Amino acid sequence: xxxxxxxxxxxxxxxxxxxxxxxxxxxxxxxxxxxxxxxxxxxxxxxxxxxxxxxxxxxxxxxxxxxxxxxxxxxxxxxxxxxxxxxxxxxxxxxxxxxxxxxxxxxxxxxxxxxxxxxxxxxxxxxxxxxxxxxxxxxxxxxxxxxxxxxxxxxxxxxxxxxxxxxxxxxxxxxxxxxxxxxxxxxxxxxxxxxxxxxxxxxxxxxxxxxxxxxxxxxxxxxxxxxxxxxxxxxxxxxxxxxxxxxxxxxxxxxxxxxxxxxxxxxxxxxxxxxxxxxxxxxxxxxxxxxxxxxxxxxxxxxxxxxxxxxxxxxxxxxxxxxxxxxxxxxxxxxxxxxxxxxxxxxxxxxxxxxxxxxxxxxxxxxxxxxxxxxxxxxxxxxxxxxxxxxxxxxxxxxxxxxxxxxxxxxxxxxxxxxxxxxxxxxxxxxxxxxxxxxxxxxxxxxxxxxxxxxxxxxxx
Numbered sequence: 001x002x003x004x005x006x007x008x009x010x011x012x013x014x015x016x017x018x019x020x021x022x023x024x025x026x027x028x029x030x031x032x033x034x035x036x037x038x039x040x041x042x043x044x045x046x047x048x049x050x051x052x053x054x055x056x057x058x059x060x061x062x063x064x065x066x067x068x069x070x071x072x073x074x075x076x077x078x079x080x081x082x083x084x085x086x087x088x089x090x091x092x093x094x095x096x097x098x099x100x101x102x103x104x105x106x107x108x109x110x111x112x113x114x115x116x117x118x119x120x121x122x123x124x125x126x127x128x129x130x131x132x133x134x135x136x137x138x139x140x141x142x143x144x145x146x147x148x149x150x151x152x153x154x155x156x157x158x159x160x161x162x163x164x165x166x167x168x169x170x171x172x173x174x175x176x177x178x179x180x181x182x183x184x185x186x187x188x189x190x191x192x193x194x195x196x197x198x199x200x201x202x203x204x205x206x207x208x209x210x211x212x213x214x215x216x217x218x219x220x221x222x223x224x225x226x227x228x229x230x231x232x233x234x235x236x237x238x239x240x241x242x243x244x245x246x247x248x249x250x251x252x253x254x255x256x257x258x259x260x261x262x263x264x265x266x267x268x269x270x271x272x273x274x275x276x277x278x279x280x281x282x283x284x285x286x287x288x289x290x291x292x293x294x295x296x297x298x299x300x301x302x303x304x305x306x307x308x309x310x311x312x313x314x315x316x317x318x319x320x321x322x323x324x325x326x327x328x329x330x331x332x333x334x335x336x337x338x339x340x341x342x343x344x345x346x347x348x349x350x351x352x353x354x355x356x357x358x359x360x361x362x363x364x365x366x367x368x369x370x371x372x373x374x375x376x377x378x379x380x381x382x383x384x385x386x387x388x389x390x391x392x393x394x395x396x397x398x399x400x401x402x403x404x405x406x407x408x409x410x411x412x413x414x415x416x417x418x419x420x421x422x423x424x425x426x427x428x429x430x431x432x433x434x435x436x437x438x439x440x441x442x443x444x445x446x447x448x449x450x451x452x453x454x455x456x457x458x459x460x461x
Contacts, residue, residue: 036129037261040261041130043261050251050256051252052141054141054245057245057248058145059078062075062151062155063235064233064235064240067223069430069441070234073432081145084168085143091114092114095107095108097143104188119133127260135259149203152211152351154215154218159422165419166411169414170210175202178201178404193392195316195378200312200366203359204358211356215347220344222429246307251272254268267314271314271317275309278322279307283330284302301350308329309326309358309362313370317370318373333361336352339353360397364397367392367394368390
């Protein structure tokens, strides 16, 4: 056995320290004054589970797209955030997002440190009919999937240990401030009047810009330098299954953001489905118009972009307008992917053109189509006589783009000083499944197994 270095044992030591500290946190009764709405609780419990499902769905979606020798490493990076962010959120993440505001920029880390006063405290001010602990768990699922989205840009060349460290730093210094700015009543973007119903800025633009920063810092894969053609997907059925589960989970993502079982949740549910359908068709038909054949992968990517774009708008726009948002976002992202493919930028799975650009389109079109008739707590957009709101959305979008890209770029650079970001050329050639995890993707090969009748060769499909 090789001698272990400090960097190999440090994560375990930190986890043990947190586990010991948790022992000394006082246990208090759950807050309940009999004012909770059981229907709202039931729906947000379901929505929370739906949003969590999106993380393994994303693992399938990304895992199906990469080279066969990198399937498991890509899926592992997507799913490990459930562990890393799941613990970090209880320790300090929730407090940074929704603790007492410090000048509208960040939550006070001591407000809910180690979940202090969450289960035993009053409901969150914007979700008075459900326990604050449920609101926190719902928000946790957004925090989990966001760094997972970045995986698509840095796939096939980033060390696993470096990615885990990135997840921690990104969650603390990018995601938490953005969530506070947009979703805390005292956050400065909220005070400015910017609207983001379910994460257009907080999730998709932040992840897209971090993906761009990561692709620049990590530089190009050897295979990308030798052959700029897109990677042949390892498993298209994985992509299709992942898309279906993402679509299913996105109902919780957007409709759950109404924070209750109400008409607004139904409207957000409908706009989500409609934009996904329109986005999938738009990407597929646009490809056909350019001389390509309709493809499974194309429809899946377009559907996801439709859902990305409707995310900031889902609870503010009408259902018919969600068709426009889905169609337009898919076309813009399709063009962006085409432009990127002609450059030297190696964003492996086009995270920036799809999530970053798609989120930007959604933010701006919220400024066009938002209507107080749908959500009285929202605003009227350009289409309804309020051009100033579109300018507010544009300003908020530019602030988020600049902040998330700059800080993410610095995070990648910092990590490279602590541990190497990239695997070696030999490890990249071997594949990250083997070099980082000592595992291999064996679907479609013969596995040898034992059963009560003796040895059998069993095809693994």
